[in-house]
Amino acid sequence: MNIIFTLIAAGTLIAAIAAMTLRNLIYCALSATAALGGLALLYFQLDAQFLGLAQILVYIGAVAILIVFAILLTRAADMPEPARFDVPALAGIGVALVVLATLVGALGSSPALRKNGNTIVRGDTAQSPVSMAVIKTPAPTATIAAIGNQMLSRYLVPFETIGLLLTAAMIGAVIIAMPSHRAKK
Amino acid sequence: MIEAFDQLFVLLKHWLVSFVPAALQPLASVVLSIVPILMVFPGLFAFMTIMERKGLGRIQNRLGPNRVGPYGLFQPIADGIKSLIKENIIPLAADKLLYTLAPILLLIPALLAFSVIPYGRNMTPIDIDGGVLFFFAVGAASEVSIFMAGWSSHNKYSILGAMRAIAQMVSYEVPLILSAIPVIMMTGTLSTTRIVDLQVPFYGVLPNWHVFTPWGLAGFFLFVISATAESNRSPFDLPEGESEIIAGYFVEYSGFKFALFFLAEYMGLFAVTGLAITLFLGGWGAPFSFLSFVPSYIWFFSKFVVFMLFFIWIRGTLPRLRMDQLMNFAWKFMVPMALINIMVTGLWRFMTPNIGRWVVSLAILVSAYVLLGRGLAQNSGVGKRVYRYGT
Numbered sequence: 001m002n003i004i005f006t007l008i009a010a011g012t013l014i015a016a017i018a019a020m021t022l023r024n025l026i027y028c029a030l031s032a033t034a035a036l037g038g039l040a041l042l043y044f045q046l047d048a049q050f051l052g053l054a055q056i057l058v059y060i061g062a063v064a065i066l067i068v069f070a071i072l073l074t075r076a077a078d079m080p081e082p083a084r085f086d087v088p089a090l091a092g093i094g095v096a097l098v099v100l101a102t103l104v105g106a107l108g109s110s111p112a113l114r115k116n117g118n119t120i121v122r123g124d125t126a127q128s129p130v131s132m133a134v135i136k137t138p139a140p141t142a143t144i145a146a147i148g149n150q151m152l153s154r155y156l157v158p159f160e161t162i163g164l165l166l167t168a169a170m171i172g173a174v175i176i177a178m179p180s181h182r183a184k185k
Numbered sequence: 186m187i188e189a190f191d192q193l194f195v196l197l198k199h200w201l202v203s204f205v206p207a208a209l210q211p212l213a214s215v216v217l218s219i220v221p222i223l224m225v226f227p228g229l230f231a232f233m234t235i236m237e238r239k240g241l242g243r244i245q246n247r248l249g250p251n252r253v254g255p256y257g258l259f260q261p262i263a264d265g266i267k268s269l270i271k272e273n274i275i276p277l278a279a280d281k282l283l284y285t286l287a288p289i290l291l292l293i294p295a296l297l298a299f300s301v302i303p304y305g306r307n308m309t310p311i312d313i314d315g316g317v318l319f320f321f322a323v324g325a326a327s328e329v330s331i332f333m334a335g336w337s338s339h340n341k342y343s344i345l346g347a348m349r350a351i352a353q354m355v356s357y358e359v360p361l362i363l364s365a366i367p368v369i370m371m372t373g374t375l376s377t378t379r380i381v382d383l384q385v386p387f388y389g390v391l392p393n394w395h396v397f398t399p400w401g402l403a404g405f406f407l408f409v410i411s412a413t414a415e416s417n418r419s420p421f422d423l424p425e426g427e428s429e430i431i432a433g434y435f436v437e438y439s440g441f442k443f444a445l446f447f448l449a450e451y452m453g454l455f456a457v458t459g460l461a462i463t464l465f466l467g468g469w470g471a472p473f474s475f476l477s478f479v480p481s482y483i484w485f486f487s488k489f490v491v492f493m494l495f496f497i498w499i500r501g502t503l504p505r506l507r508m509d510q511l512m513n514f515a516w517k518f519m520v521p522m523a524l525i526n527i528m529v530t531g532l533w534r535f536m537t538p539n540i541g542r543w544v545v546s547l548a549i550l551v552s553a554y555v556l557l558g559r560g561l562a563q564n565s566g567v568g569k570r571v572y573r574y575g576t
Contacts (some may be wrong), residue, residue, distance in 0.1 A: 026283075026336060030283070030329070030333065033329055037326075049313065049314060049315055050315055050318070053315055053318045053319055053322045054318075054322075056322040056323070056325065056326055057318070057321055057322040057325050060325065060326045060329060061322065061324075061325020061326055061328060061358075062325065062355070064329050065328055065329060065332065065351055065355060068329070068332050068336075069348070069351070072336070072344070072348070143314055144314055144315050144318070144375055145373075145374075
């Protein structure tokens with residue numbers, strides 16, 4: 001395992017653990033944001049540029065703000081609660097362990113992991129003297145054009161279904177948030 | 186000879202990198218790409234502050250600062266020294282970690298966004314495949330730090346200003362990205378270098394810029410308005426309105442942290458100006474073919490300075506929008522116009538290149554603008570002024 005992956009993964013794990021264990025709710029939200037940023041860095045390290053940028057744009061740019069808005073508008077960061085370690089907490093830990101086992105099992109038996117093990121073949125920016133003039137990152141194997149093509153040809157139905165789902169969610173949110181006395185106006 | 190001037194900085198960088206041992210050359214190359222950005226844009230920031238104060242002064246029928254140097258030109262130096270030697274007050278109830286971290290976390294995305302803009306021929310610091318997407322992603326990442334600034338000050342006005350600022354930035358991000366989509370549709374790439382390369386060739390004498398097409402013009406207007414709103418600049422500066430909420434989310438910041446906020450806000454404005462020039466105004470391309478002997482970076486920075494003066498002009502002229510007017514404008518006017526612009530771009534792409542597609546595109550855009558504008562104005566309840574006298 002190379003050093004960059006270790007550093008990024010350690011940072012993400014520390015941020016995620018902080019998001020679970022900190023007492024102040026706003027700190028938890030910001031640690032969760034940092035964990036999402038760590039995930040984006042992992043995507044970049046794996047040469048999935050589009051995915052990393054989409055992660056930053058969507059998660060840090062929108063979901064994190066949504067979380068902090070939700071916290072502020074409902075709780076306003078009042079007294080931090082003391083730590084609890086009772087039966088519901090133990091049940092939560094049990095459920096989390098079951099989910100972990102499921103995920104590890106699914107990932108361990110996936111065909112991608114069996115095919116080429118740990119080799120991520122990347123271009124070589126550190127040695128050829130020609131490439132020192134402009135930092136030109138190596139063209140990733142899944143270019144944005146290729147992703148777009150696949151989304152509109154092979155994965156068209158999931159793409160359109162997701163669009164429909166998002167539209168329905170937005171309309172539902174607007175209807176829930178609309179003031180109820182609108183008809184009388 | 187003209188080539189040498191045009192590629193002056195690129196050749197200079199190659200020459201400097203060749204002095205470094207081969208193992209460290211990528212690092213030296215990266216550093217030499219970054220250092221000019223860190224020198225030029227804060228320098229332009231200093232220039233803009235003095236231009237702004239003088240320009241606003243003249244618009245408001247007064248002189249600007251004129252004490253510090255000849256015609257007040259050393260005022261930014263005085264401002265910098267002032268902000269460094271002011272007392273650094275941290276409120277007692279403020280969250281110290283977040284309070285200190287917020288201006289830094291606001292500046293980092295603003296500076297990151299400069300790295301994908303082509304400043305001249307072969308002069309993009311980082312030339313990635315998804316340059317425009319990178320730009321919007323780091324722009325979106327700066328909103329969390331505004332919230333951090335407002336919340337960590339532990340001050341109701343700060344939190345109020347921060348919420349309003351975030352609401353404004355999130356609302357205007359939608360038309361910003363939607364108005365950049367027609368450019369991506371027509372050029373077929375997200376790479377900023379490639380977008381500029383497609384705009385540089387000429388039709389005879391006239392340039393091929395995107396702003397000279399109907400969809401480009403509409404997209405340009407929408408982009409510039411959204412950019413003004415994204416960087417909290419007048420007439421959209423209610424979150425930091427100097428006369429209402431004093432300074433909104435950075436009211437509790439003093440001294441150098443305030444200067445960092447100020448710098449970060451202007452850096453954001455500069456970055457999105459650079460992107461507007463890249464997407465719509467042909468980047469480093471010359472306006473007429475007989476002027477292409479002028480080096481490419483001169484054209485880029487000339488367009489940049491024109492934009493700076495334009496923003497100063499707008500700030501001095503237009504009154505501030507209220508929060509509800511601002512949000513209505515974003516969601517009810519700009520998002521529909523941006524979506525109609527995307528449809529018009531689709532029509533333009535697939536119609537044959539004759540006068541017909543110009544007529545159709547312009548007709549759709551102008552009628553959409555007029556109908557939306559009239560429709561929204563009728564519902565706003567603003568009518569003829571009624572005078573009531575106290576009888």
